[in-house]
Amino acid sequence: MTKYLLEHDRPNCIGCAACAAVSPKRWEMNEDGKSDIRSGKQREDGWQELEIDEDDKDFEEDQTAAEACPVNVIHLKNKDTGEKII
Numbered sequence: 001m002t003k004y005l006l007e008h009d010r011p012n013c014i015g016c017a018a019c020a021a022v023s024p025k026r027w028e029m030n031e032d033g034k035s036d037i038r039s040g041k042q043r044e045d046g047w048q049e050l051e052i053d054e055d056d057k058d059f060e061e062d063q064t065a066a067e068a069c070p071v072n073v074i075h076l077k078n079k080d081t082g083e084k085i086i
């Protein structure tokens, strides 16, 4: 099963809330005006990440949310090959 890494370049998030509107199960808005990946891991560089499986029922929605971000700070990459799909 292919594993993907959902990444959020949080320092560059402009807080438009599109991700939370498209995928409320995965995204929530924080009091500081930026979004957070629910249950995501906070990295030292300020980014957040979450490992997901390709057959996760929300995977399609993850791609839609990433495509909906107007400043392209949501990324999905193949965890094994490092290939970035968004």
Ligand code: SF4
Pocket: 008, 012, 013, 014, 015, 016, 017, 018, 019, 020, 034, 035, 068, 069, 070, 071, 072, 073, 074
């Ligand atoms: S869609 Fe992008 S810019 Fe807007 S809140 Fe989500 S991550 Fe931030």
